[in-house]
Amino acid sequence: MNAEEILKQHIAKTISLTEEQFGYFFSHFTRQSFKKGQALISEGEKVEHEYFVLDGCLKSFYINDDVKMFILQFAMPTWWVSDFNALYSGNPATINVDCITNAEVLSLSNSNREKICREIPGVEYFFRWRTNRGFVALQKRLLSFMNNDAKQRYEQLMQQYPELYNIVPKHLIAAYLGVSRETLSRLNVT
């Protein structure tokens, strides 16, 4: 499936656009390829784009003063990823986004998002509901983090995204769950 078709099917779950509207919408995105390990967003930099994943797997993460990594999100095909705090506020990035595997994305700039929200009926609705769903997913992640132990969190993650198991190295799964690689091994899940 080509990039246009992947985005079209994703959008169609929320709104109906005519062929012409979708073509115009799509013209605001830029296709980009990244190699495994390559960074899309680095802490301290200005952030001007959000990314719609076409292929591959990315991660958004934070490194603390003790050089410990915390993973906020794994981003798989049809997910959106960025440092939304930096993107929306104009402040420098406080998190990083890079590629766990080779990846293909469609990038959309802040100004183009606002432009198409103004210009195309339905697109603002789409982005409102995209963020509403993101908000709910993040709230579930916070509750899971507060409430469940590492084993339960691991099982939830694998139930939600079974494909992660084959794609994502175990030390990154540990960094998502907020435990050490050793703790993850002791759960007898790897």
Next chain:
Amino acid sequence: MNAEEILKQHIAKTISLTEEQFGYFFSHFTRQSFKKGQALISEGEKVEHEYFVLDGCLKSFYINDDVKMFILQFAMPTWWVSDFNALYSGNPATINVDCITNAEVLSLSNSNREKICREIPGVEYFFRWRTNRGFVALQKRLLSFMNNDAKQRYEQLMQQYPELYNIVPKHLIAAYLGVSRETLSRLNVT
């Protein structure tokens, strides 16, 4: 300041509405008063409203199988609170919302929100950006939860919302930080 004026000033930070538009927007809200301890949303129930806080302080929280309470959010004047997961999905509530103090709110139903988003130019933009900001705040809370110890989290909370210290009992602050009341005391912060 009356309810209309509080909402008007809140909205005006994001969008410009004419007097007539704002009057129509406001006509979709219902003012409600609640007593300290009263519940607005209870686990297992259908959720049809979100609430804009005019006065007082509310909390959204989750009770786990061991009857341990986790607080997701304190909601102060000009904050929005609901079980957004339940509200958006139509599924029964998985969290609770109740009043820490007597409270005044403006309630807005799901269907009225969607109606005014369709009918009034700018209102959809307002709700998109409200959720964008909520998403970013929630991400900061998750990162803080992953990265910082309880003392740092307490200091962040008090720096962000110094007024909470006088309003919210210490056992609820502990439930927000994800520690026991005893641990909070040992931090020498109370």
